[in-house]
Amino acid sequence: MADIGYFALVLALVMSLYALVCYAAGLKTKRSDLLASATGGVIGTAVFTAVAGGTLVYMLVTSDFSVEYVAMYTSTDLPTIYKLTALWAGNDGSLLLWAWVLTAVAAAVVLGKKNRDLMPYVGSVMMVVSAFFLYLLCFEANPFTKVWGMVQEGNGLNPMLQNPGMIIHPITLYFGYIGFTVPFAFAIAALITRQTDDRWIKITRKWTVLSWLFLSLGNLYGAQWAYVELGWGGYWAWDPVENASLIPWLTGSAFLHSVMVQERKNMLKIWNMFLIIITFGLTLFGTFLVRSGIVASVHSFGNSSLGAMFLIFIILVMSGSFYLLADRLKLLRQSNEFEGLISKESSFLLNNLLLVASAFSILWGTMFPVISEAVTGSKVTVGPPFFNAINAPIGLAFVLLMGICPLIAWRRTNLKNLISNFLVPMGAALAVTVALVFLGLTKTYALVTGAITSFVIAAIFQEVVKGVGVRRKMTGESLPVSTVRLLTRNRRRYGGYIIHLGIVMMIIGIAGSNIYNQEFTKTVRPGETFHTSGYSVTYNGLQQTPKANTMVVYADVEVSKDGGKPFAIKPEKVFYPTSEQPSTEPAIESTWLEDFYIILAGWEQDQSVSFKVNINPLVKWLWAGGYILVFGSIFALWPGRGSGVGAKYLARS
Amino acid sequence: MKKTIIILSMVILFVSPGQARANDDYDELITSLMCPACLSHNEILANGQDAGAEQAKEDIKRRLAAGQTKEEIINAYVALYGEQILAVPDKSGFNLMAWLLPPVALAGGAAFVYLAVRGWVKNHSGRRNITRDAGPAIDPVDEDRLDEEMKKYL
Numbered sequence: 030m031a032d033i034g035y036f037a038l039v040l041a042l043v044m045s046l047y048a049l050v051c052y053a054a055g056l057k058t059k060r061s062d063l064l065a066s067a068t069g070g071v072i073g074t075a076v077f078t079a080v081a082g083g084t085l086v087y088m089l090v091t092s093d094f095s096v097e098y099v100a101m102y103t104s105t106d107l108p109t110i111y112k113l114t115a116l117w118a119g120n121d122g123s124l125l126l127w128a129w130v131l132t133a134v135a136a137a138v139v140l141g142k143k144n145r146d147l148m149p150y151v152g153s154v155m156m157v158v159s160a161f162f163l164y165l166l167c168f169e170a171n172p173f174t175k176v177w178g179m180v181q182e183g184n185g186l187n188p189m190l191q192n193p194g195m196i197i198h199p200i201t202l203y204f205g206y207i208g209f210t211v212p213f214a215f216a217i218a219a220l221i222t223r224q225t226d227d228r229w230i231k232i233t234r235k236w237t238v239l240s241w242l243f244l245s246l247g248n249l250y251g252a253q254w255a256y257v258e259l260g261w262g263g264y265w266a267w268d269p270v271e272n273a274s275l276i277p278w279l280t281g282s283a284f285l286h287s288v289m290v291q292e293r294k295n296m297l298k299i300w301n302m303f304l305i306i307i308t309f310g311l312t313l314f315g316t317f318l319v320r321s322g323i324v325a326s327v328h329s330f331g332n333s334s335l336g337a338m339f340l341i342f343i344i345l346v347m348s349g350s351f352y353l354l355a356d357r358l359k360l361l362r363q364s365n366e367f368e369g370l371i372s373k374e375s376s377f378l379l380n381n382l383l384l385v386a387s388a389f390s391i392l393w394g395t396m397f398p399v400i401s402e403a404v405t406g407s408k409v410t411v412g413p414p415f416f417n418a419i420n421a422p423i424g425l426a427f428v429l430l431m432g433i434c435p436l437i438a439w440r441r442t443n444l445k446n447l448i449s450n451f452l453v454p455m456g457a458a459l460a461v462t463v464a465l466v467f468l469g470l471t472k473t474y475a476l477v478t479g480a481i482t483s484f485v486i487a488a489i490f491q492e493v494v495k496g497v498g499v500r501r502k503m504t505g506e507s508l509p510v511s512t513v514r515l516l517t518r519n520r521r522r523y524g525g526y527i528i529h530l531g532i533v534m535m536i537i538g539i540a541g542s543n544i545y546n547q548e549f550t551k552t553v554r555p556g557e558t559f560h561t562s563g564y565s566v567t568y569n570g571l572q573q574t575p576k577a578n579t580m581v582v583y584a585d586v587e588v589s590k591d592g593g594k595p596f597a598i599k600p601e602k603v604f605y606p607t608s609e610q611p612s613t614e615p616a617i618e619s620t621w622l623e624d625f626y627i628i629l630a631g632w633e634q635d636q637s638v639s640f641k642v643n644i645n646p647l648v649k650w651l652w653a654g655g656y657i658l659v660f661g662s663i664f665a666l667w668p669g670r671g672s673g674v675g676a677k678y679l680a681r682s
Numbered sequence: 683m684k685k686t687i688i689i690l691s692m693v694i695l696f697v698s699p700g701q702a703r704a705n706d707d708y709d710e711l712i713t714s715l716m717c718p719a720c721l722s723h724n725e726i727l728a729n730g731q732d733a734g735a736e737q738a739k740e741d742i743k744r745r746l747a748a749g750q751t752k753e754e755i756i757n758a759y760v761a762l763y764g765e766q767i768l769a770v771p772d773k774s775g776f777n778l779m780a781w782l783l784p785p786v787a788l789a790g791g792a793a794f795v796y797l798a799v800r801g802w803v804k805n806h807s808g809r810r811n812i813t814r815d816a817g818p819a820i821d822p823v824d825e826d827r828l829d830e831e832m833k834k835y836l
Contacts, residue, residue, distance in 0.1 A: 259729075259731070260731055261728070261729035261730075261731055263729065266725065266726070266729055268724055269724065324724075364805065365798075365801075365802040365805060366802055366803075366805045366806040367799055367802035367803045367805075367806060368803070368806055369803060370799060370800070370803055375799055378795050378798075378799065379795065382788070382791045382792060382795050383788075385791070386784065386787060386788040386791055389784065389787055390784035390787075390788075393780070393783055393784055394780065394784075397771065397779075397780045401771065401776060401777060401780070404776055405775070405776050405777075407764065407765055408764060408765065408766040409765050409766060409768070409771040409777060409780075410716050410724070410765075410766050410767070410768060410769060410770070410771070411770060411771060411780060412716060412724070412726050412769030412770055413713070413726055413769065414713060414714065414769050414770045415769075415770040415771070415780065415781075418770075419784050419785075423788070548728075610732075613731065
């Protein structure tokens with residue numbers, strides 16, 4: 030079996046190189062049969078990579094321990110779903126998954142009927158990236174390496190990875206990372222063919238939004254996994270690897286916004302090229318961080334030779350792309366005009382500034398330990414307080430901008446319009462701030478966040494209400510009909526607003542859980558009750574029960590808030606057959622106001638136990654905001670009338 | 683625009699990291715020190731779950747109870763484990779760069795954006811002076827016609 034897999038990998042590599050040669054020869058000699066053959070090569074690459082991927086999946090599911098990877102990450106008693114997810118539990122397997130998806134995407138793209146003139150270049154770029162991954166799989170990280178001798182039982186999967194979050198988090202993240210290859214490839218194709226219009230942006234818009242959505246999901250599910258699995262009561266620790274997936278998300282978000290300025294006003298061409306190149310580079314860089322182990326992290330796969338390969342590839346791809354961009358700079362320059370200082374386009378620029386500054390600060394903080402060690406020789410740590418201190422104000426300014434942007438028009442705004450548009454949101458912000466003060470909130474950050482988020486929500490709803498009003502006046506439709514039609518005929522714009530609402534909800538959750546979180550530890554005997562933050566917690570004793578391949582020890586706990594209806598929860602320690610350390614599973618009771626998060630920290634002979642309790646306000650808003658974001662993205666992507674771009678405001682001469 | 687930029691840079695430059703949390707000494711210590719047993723994992727002490735983290739937390743509690751100040755405890759930990767034990771680099775020497783560069787970059791970027799936009803606005807007004815031909819306002823009949831036309835697209 031292993032031989033089939035490895036052979037397929039080698040064939041896939043050969044196919045990808047064949048496709049590259051055919052593309053180059055076909056473009057040089059302008060022979061369409063060569064180009065068609067190259068397309069065949071791309072498809073062949075995808076097919077053989079899929080065969081390799083399928084082989085590894087089959088071996089994982091059937092526990093074929095003749096292969097090192099299967100023996101290393103699975104065991105016979107592992108539930109089938111986790112045997113499957115072991116595909117991305119280790120270095121080699123996750124690289125194979127990457128190549129699998131990438132080559133499939135490449136095949137889907139080159140088979141497209143439209144834009145045939147760009148395809149040879151797009152296909153070449155995608156094949157270069159694919160060939161790199163396939164090379165790694167064949168020679169550096171072969172997932173089909175055989176075991177010497179007989180292996181009866183595998184090591185099993187790391188217990189921390191045996192969680193539903195781990196099924197979705199890596200795969201969505203990879204889809205996001207890989208997806209950005211498509212707009213990158215089209216951008217490079219546009220540069221090579223000297224097409225300076227916004228065609229490449231229009232073609233790849235759906236890919237871009239979809240990749241961005243997957244990257245958002247990847248980050249969110251990662252946060253959720255950390256929250257329910259790591260047991261420290263939080264969801265984001267500014268770990269280098271978390272940062273590595275947040276940074277391209279930020280530059281990708283900047284790209285999504287700045288392309289609108291190019292579509293509407295034919296400006297920012299160089300900047301958009303720069304952003305997509307950087308975003309693609311950062312997706313590779315994120316992978317480099319995980320694989321190389323150069324920065325301390327909980328996630329490291331740690332393999333230094335692989336890290337070096339990635340670094341070389343990143344440097345080559347980035348210098349090649351930037352050389353191309355520099356060479357075409359003259360073509361992309363255009364006479365720029367803004368009608369006024371304050372306009373929607375200015376707010377887009379500010380949005381880009383904040384997103385890129387935030388991305389830069391996170392990259393800088395993540396890499397600073399390495400830089401500092403190289404310069405001064407002493408190791409330092411850049412931890413969460415650094416990232417919070419810098420990104421909290423940038424984040425809030427960014428959210429405020431999200432509220433301001435819809436209120437100002439394209440091209441220019443006069444003061445009268447501005448005041449009339451700002452009145453309602455300002456009023457909402459003021460009202461909410463006063464209400465929060467009355468509720469007893471005094472911390473500056475809480476009040477500022479309250480004011481800003483209510484401003485944005487009011488601004489978005491005002492925008493919809495006004496739009497519906499105008500539409501009704503023009504068409505005479507009824508309220509529900511005109512609301513639905515307004516939203517669905519401008520999918521892109523209102524999808525964007527829905528996403529903004531989701532982000533605002535997430536910010537509310539992040540602010541609440543960071544500013545007003547509380548933590549207690551308590552040791553109690555069976556039957557004892559303790560009181561904390563309005564909760565009364567009764568511990569009824571320790572129980573033990575087998576579950577699937579594990580043994581679960583849980584505390585029987587009854588909790589009631591402010592004398593309300595009591596609920597039972599069970600914080601657990603789970604003992605896995607393949608791991609000495611039990612893993613801690615928190616029990617969480619979640620409401621819109623706050624999460625009651627309890628961990629069974631340890632126990633004594635006499636059944637007395639120690640609990641760690643976190644009260645995390647508003648966390649549910651974070652997850653709910655994530656789902657709104659997904660809905661908004663799908664709303665915007667839904668094909669049909671209204672998913673295109675709005676009016677163009679080109680300079681008239 | 684100008685005002686927004688100024689306000690933004692002020693927010694970035696003057697909001698100190700301390701404001702985000704105001705807890706007592708113990709809470710501050712466990713969030714400003716890394717977990718000594720798992721430095722390679724890059725976890726702050728407050729988040730550490732294993733025995734090593736618990737030991738360090740107990741040690742800090744003991745030291746506080748014995749009357750040591752926050753600074754004394756931090757210094758003792760730095761002496762023991764090196765600067766790496768601090769959750770953030772201190773604001774002196776080369777490490778100051780960690781703190782300075784992001785706000786400086788943001789301010790620089792803001793200045794760049796402002797100058798660019800101002801230049802673009804000048805471009806526009808310069809051109810408009812040459813070709814000034816504001817068309818006549820739409821008369822009411824045309825406006826009705828326009829309304830009718832637009833309905834077809836709604």
